[in-house]
Amino acid sequence: MPSLPLDCPARAMLQRDMQNLPIHDALPALLAAFQSGTRAVLQAPPGAGKTTVVPLALLSSGLVTGRILMLEPRRLAARSAAEYMASTLGEEIGATVGYRIRGESKTSKQTRVEVVTEGILTRMLQSDPELSGVGMVIFDEFHERSLNADLGLALCLEISEALRDDLRLLVMSATLDAAPVAALMGGAPVVTSEGRSFPVETRWLEKPLPKGARIAEAMVEQILSILPETNGGLLAFLPGEGEIRRAAAQLDARVPEGVSVHMLFGALPFKDQQAAIRPAKSGRKIVLATSIAETSLTIEDVRVVLDAGLARRARYDAGSGLSRLVTEKVSRAEATQRQGRAGRVATGTCYRLWTRGEEGALPAFAPAEIEVADLAPFALELALWGSADLPLLTAPPEGTLAEAQSLLLALGAHDTEHRITAHGRTLAALPVHPRLGHMLALAGKSAAPVAALLSERDILKGAPADLALRLKALENPRAVPHQVNHAALAQVRTEAKRLARTAPDVPTGYSPAQMAALAYPDRIALRRTGDAPRFLTSGGKGTYLADDDPLAAARLLVVTDTDGHPREARIRAALQISEAELREVFAPDITWQNSCHWSRRERRVMALEEERFGQLALQSRIWKDAPQEDTARAMCGGIRELGLKPSPAAERLRARVALLTQAGHEMPDMSDTALLETLEVWLTPYITGVKTDAQWKSFDIHSALQAQLTYEQTQLLAQHAPAHFTTPLGRQIPIDYAGDDPEISLRIQEMFGQRTHPQVAGKPLRVTLLSPAQRPVQTTMDIPAFWDTSYSDVRKDMRGRYPRHPWPEDPREADPTLRTKRRS
Template identity: 65%
Template sequence: MAEPLPIDEALPRLLDAMRSRGRAVLQAPPGAGKTTRVPLALMEAGLAPGRIVMLEPRRLAARTAAERMAQSLGEEVGGTVGYRVRGEARTGKATRIEVVTTGILTRRIQSDPELTGIGTVIFDEFHERSLDGDLGLALCLEIAGALRPDLQLLAMSATLDAAPVAALMGDAPLITSEGRAYTVQTRWLDRPRPKAQRLEAALADVTCEALAETEGGVLIFLPGEGEIRRLEGLLAPRIGADCVLRPLFGAMEFKAQHAAIAPDPARRKIVLATSIAETSLTIEDVRVVIDGGRARRMRFDPGAGMARLVTEPVSRAEATQRQGRAGRVAPGTCYRLWTRGEEGALPAFPPAEIEAADLAPLALELALWGAAPEALPLLTQPNPGSYAEAQALLAMLGALDETGHITDHGRSLAALPLHPRLAHMLALAGPEAAPLAALLSERDPLPRSAPADLGLRLAAIRRPKGPHPHAPSRAVLARIAQAARRLASAAKPAQHSDLSDAEMAAIAYPDRIGLRRSGEAPRYLLSGGKGAVLSAEDPLAGQRLIVVTDTDGNPREARIRQAIPISEAQLRGLYADRIHWHDICAWSRREGRVTARQQERYGALVLDDRQWKDAPLEAMTRAMLGGVREMGLVWTDAARRFAARVALGRAAGMDLPEMSDAALMDRLEDWLLPFLQGTRSAAAWRRFDILEALRAQLDYQQMQSLDALAPAHFTTPLGRRIPIDYDTDPPEIQLRLQEMFGQTTHPMVGHTPLRVTLLSPAQRPVQTTMDIPGFWANSYADVRRDMRGRYPRHPWPEDPSQADPTLRAKPRK
């Protein structure tokens, strides 16, 4: 520890806080040295008996941190300092500091809730907010409060919003280290990058500029392996022989990763890295950072049950982390592929994994722990809807019972280092499923251009040295083989023997069994209800039934990346208890009528479909309501007038049902269903008169009161009943002028005069009046003078109030 680092000035304050409170939050800039200095300082201070466990979010970071600490002690890894990651452990009886990946701690807590032999747990790079990290801290806080008050807890980060974490940890002391190893000069673009320019091309130009302007190693941040390989191809012919390109991403072998971070004294190193290089790594000789400004994140759609990778702008916190890589070994320079003005639009922090990830593993862990998420001190609570979807999946897999509690099967799934889907498959299919479980846990060993057939991947795993048409990645195959051996040894004997690869895949993905839709394009309906599509050129495109194991996660229609064909007999053999006949009466929008079918279904898939010839009348009638909801009510004039009368009665205080369109549609079953018998098509509905159904909503007393307040008709001097239109204000009647001869009072409804529209013999409006006597005395003479010439065969008396009403005309001569 002879070499001074910026974190050293904060160590006394940190040790005091841990000594007095047993927990703290440490905030220190990138490159301050907290990852390698703090665990050793805690060990030397002897504040807590037992082993110090430090969590790292990535395997490479865990190995590297352990190696650096062991080197500072002059030891090999596995002595005082060791590490434990998935599939590999280097620890011994003398180990005092153990660096682990985040999931390791959760497994240890579930098997030993008292964390026997562990005195301190350090959550390094907590700002990454991994799901396991959040859960691990919550469980440790629970353990410290109930079982181990002596357990010391420390959260560390460079860019963490530390105050909420300190509050979550019981107002733990917040220690801040202001020092930075070396200064970093930041350079932004002068103008926004053209949208048409590809990221790799822009980075290649900036890299050549940086090589000419600076000295030392260069670290370039890109979203993923694809971009790394493309940039590598662009840079290779543009750099000199004194430079060497070193890719760095998570799927590489550890030896290749180690070569990327190790010094190269003979050449200038250019490291092309994903976000794996953001934290906890000191890449030797790097003095220049070039930030492409993009990060790739996993987004999970709980409704579809599928995850997809999205490429998004980095947050300001991530940009700060990346910038700090340039100042770890010497003063450095950071080139940012965005303008200074664009920086303000970046989000402050990346989303916590609990907000975007598949929550099925979390739901299983909490069920095993016996607590609901709201009962735990989680920094961010999971979305209730997403968490409910996760629980539904676990129930489908048999991991939870109907009350939401974990089953014995669920406990066996939680003990396996796999996603619950794959653990379920391994538990039922036994060691034979280990290669498939390992394959589905890893990245695709075949190039992106390879067909979707899962069998091609399994063949490459089972015959790694044999000829393969699609050039699998040897490094990925090696990791899959190693994981398969580990899983096979952990698996119990099969509950179902002699299962095919397709059947095993269907056990893991019961909601992703796809049935080909009719039509030319290879589109599939998945048993969970979502849609998916295959490339038309894919050899699987003609298969009727497939099991989809990987997609691009598109929430509208996912593109299938991996699948395997399955026969209907295999499906029935696996899920006979989930295949049922359903009697379906439903409105068909396409056919415009009620259809009655009997369908044999597995989930959303229709395996057999037959006409239901003797469907009950009630079921057919209820199905017609669906058509009514789609088409809306069909109003006749009489029905409209009746509804308007009811509205008038309601306005006057009468206790009558509402008959607006919205109110009637809300309660179709109550008033329309008894009258719909025999109506089964759009054409029949258009002929249907709803007046009788509307009138049936009023009892005898209500009808009598309504007729008294708002009579349906006006009786003319001829004795004819003219309907009163209450849909106007005031209510209105229309009739021939001659039919009102002899009417000496104006028609009324209660105390309201009707608006009377008088029509010519040709049924055209002649006069609208609210005062019939006044019309006879005044305006009629002008109307008579105009109308006599037009309609000479019709009577136009001088005194219409004394004339007899008529609808007749004089006979022709």
């Protein structure tokens, strides 16, 4: 395919446009990189012109044979970039330059530069690994580190190594550290361009916002305060659509005459997005935007930026298996991007809704999407590609990837070796999450409305959790007594039509609840016993409904959306499902199982025969002949909750063992931690009849502990750390090992005749000598020294108090006794 001719008017227009943008200075180095190789990295800050100039410059250079694909992270950016490049060439969109986004395509046989969103590239790579007819792939705004961009680059690198050594790859980024991605691309050259920007004065708050301050209201007050002191358009960054709509509603009634207010977020209709981007026809404009306005898009006339310092991101929690949107502080890189928007056309001002001191706590960069996203679609792509060993800039978290692979296995999308199945190929071809793809594949076109509702924004405002209300509103908005979000309704209807075209024609007759159950087999929820509407899901997670929700009394639900709380998530959307409907869909997965488990509520072992679906017990009855080994193992779970509760004899044994361990002898670990970890090994043979809390309280673990000792260890224990001390009188006294030193207490007369001090494990025994009234007289670690020194003073004192008891002058020669003197 020939390049644009030198005398082509479009080429002249291109050159004139390039001359006015900073990227022009970097083009020679970039073209030289592709004359000598097939890969490069381009660093160019916002405003340099990389998105609209570089593809056309590469096309006109003649270096690229075939089409140029350029990836954009967002649909609005893809559409706008394509339209701008087409207008630069003086052509209609779809001629030399076209675009493809979800649900819309403007291309023709003449298209040489095709701007696509990232999911489109993945589908192209999976269906045609050679990328036939494509000469170059450009990854724009790669610093945003979207999951599809990371995957697309990895696949392209693998293709270029194995099938297409002529495929040219260019990564373009504004703030990304270029060295790691250049190394990933085999040491690709890095070309740097200066940006076109004017000085921007940055101003911070003097003191932090009060805790609990509503961002929308705070932004409105700040906007109204800075309007009189500034000129030009004002771009305000808020975290999400909700805050933007609240702020817009308040500003519409309060801004001065001649100031127009525009909103800009991903779900906004395209014509409204275009109105926000284009210059104001008269007066000033205020654009309230999400992070969609950070890069790629040029919003004309903006000279003032107000940054709330927040961004809303999807976060996946492997513990709950759910994703949720969280509002987080922006990174320093994102704040810099937003600040730069004020200096695109003239000197500008950036106001930050945080103090200068708070800025140091901001993270340097936002995390890559692969680190925090739901990886089920990614795992499906890996299985379809046939390899998990891809050259990725950031490796996926092992736990999250394992969770995603478990889901795909449950859906039948791949086997236990993560190899794609025929059903998995069907799911990969459907333009939805694998859960929804599974639903569409099995339930057919009739599931398209349910899939659309589950994949788009809520169409009702302030309504209860019942998804059936949304389905009714989808057919007739007037049929529900709730406020309808008509923009979201239109989007859901469009998506439902698109999905109906791609879904197979499978006349199953499934109800909406059964369709949702196909998508969420791990979120079938059974109401727990009790008054509160709390539920346990088939995946083992806890959920709950508001007490006044109409679904609160339902026995079984299919939970389709929650707030993602890791401990117990609040249900935001669900469908009631009957047990008959559940059995119809999942009959092979519902089985009778015998189980013994510790019941925290009953404080006893429960031996049950249960009809189970996942973690749910649909029916249960007493398992009368449960093996004692099973009940003992279940009791171990209760013991871990109740604690060991050793008897005094067991405690002494543990202390004796610990003493010998400290002395260097090899003995079993009888610490609480070790014993609780290994209950099933040492305790189960002894507790076959113990099933309740009360029975455990009266059980003595001494025998079970003693059984852990070998014969040699038992002998060693008796020799060096005996349980008793034998007094000169022949009586055995338990040795107390609880303190720092082993200790005994006995009457002083019972130690008469003791010439040496007793020892335990090579250490002197602490001896507390008592008066005849059992009161301490002396504590010693050296009996002979006591006889030689302090005894005489003790004798003088004690003879007067206890004259009927013997107090010999030389206790070494006296006989031990517990008796009094005979009366004369």
